[in-house]
Amino acid sequence: MTVEEKLAVDKFHVDEEFAHIEVDKDGDAKVIDRLVKLCPAGLYVRDENGELTFDYAGCLECGTCLVAGKGTVVKSWNYPRGGMGVEFRLG
Numbered sequence: 733m734t735v736e737e738k739l740a741v742d743k744f745h746v747d748e749e750f751a752h753i754e755v756d757k758d759g760d761a762k763v764i765d766r767l768v769k770l771c772p773a774g775l776y777v778r779d780e781n782g783e784l785t786f787d788y789a790g791c792l793e794c795g796t797c798l799v800a801g802k803g804t805v806v807k808s809w810n811y812p813r814g815g816m817g818v819e820f821r822l823g
């Protein structure tokens with residue numbers, strides 16, 4: 733089973749009223765490039781104009797972007813509120 737297949741069975745309880753991660757889309761370009769490569773869920777994406785797009789809805793709560801981007805591109809990082817966020821189904 734591939735990583736993509738495992739991720740596809742996870743369930744996400746999206747908290748529409750609380751963005752648990754907030755980013756600065758005009759932040760350090762090198763850090764943005766790093767986050768595009770590092771986020772295992774592929775949530776940091778450069779669009780056709782090279783602008784950062786980010787959606788916390790599919791976050792795996794791994795903390796990688798907290799370590800790699802806090803204080804630069806990542807403005808705030810929290811776990812989702814209770815009962816919200818990812819529900820892993822295959823470990």
Ligand code: SF4
Pocket residue numbers: 753770771772773774775790791792793794795796797798
């Ligand atoms: S915590 Fe992990 S999965 Fe969530 S946005 Fe950051 S790097 Fe991606």
